[in-house]
Amino acid sequence: MKSIKPEELQKNTFSMIGKEWLLVTACKEGKVNTMTASWGGLGVMWGKNVAFIVLRPQRYTKEFVDAGETFSLSVLDESYRKTLSYLGTVSGRNEDKVAKSGLTVTEEDGTPYFEEANTVLVCRKLYAQPYDPSCFIDKSCDEKWYPEKDYHTMYIAEIEKVLVR
Numbered sequence: 001m002k003s004i005k006p007e008e009l010q011k012n013t014f015s016m017i018g019k020e021w022l023l024v025t026a027c028k029e030g031k032v033n034t035m036t037a038s039w040g041g042l043g044v045m046w047g048k049n050v051a052f053i054v055l056r057p058q059r060y061t062k063e064f065v066d067a068g069e070t071f072s073l074s075v076l077d078e079s080y081r082k083t084l085s086y087l088g089t090v091s092g093r094n095e096d097k098v099a100k101s102g103l104t105v106t107e108e109d110g111t112p113y114f115e116e117a118n119t120v121l122v123c124r125k126l127y128a129q130p131y132d133p134s135c136f137i138d139k140s141c142d143e144k145w146y147p148e149k150d151y152h153t154m155y156i157a158e159i160e161k162v163l164v165r
């Protein structure tokens, strides 16, 4: 893979995150876990190019993202759709998803990602905050998405590297 500047990324953010989906991958005590994500964004914050993602408290991947300073966002081709669905349905708490997925873990500066990815964002955490129900201006978002009150934590992370195939 080659490294490009975030400004050189050709993908449309909305399709990349919302339609192609991301694999959020992080390492904790030498173990790697990953999960599918289709919510988040790319932008500029505090003078840095950033990605933001949201993780519900029950995600095993959250423990991995919380444990380290970095995580990666991998984008895979359409041919991996079934794998992405699997990684977004089963928890790494219950089975060794990464091994079963057949994907190949590799790393960039100590941050794990998948060799099969067409695009990878290596991210360094800057900020994390659980969504606060009292802050919803449109209360219907709260009612629709949080009947269990399992509010996402939002992570804003600096994009340290963009790798493309």
Ligand SMILES: Cc1cc2nc3c(=O)[nH]c(=O)nc-3n(C[C@H](O)[C@H](O)[C@H](O)COP(=O)(O)O)c2cc1C
Binding pocket: 021, 033, 034, 035, 036, 037, 038, 039, 040, 054, 055, 056, 058, 059, 060, 061, 062, 084, 085, 087, 088, 089, 090, 091, 092, 093, 152
């Ligand atoms: C298409 C898709 C998008 C998802 N997006 C998110 C997301 O943005 N945030 C989140 O917390 N969970 C999201 N999930 C759910 C997690 O991927 C799922 O619960 C996964 O099994 C968690 O695995 P883990 O427990 O090993 O971390 C999504 C699932 C799918 C299938």
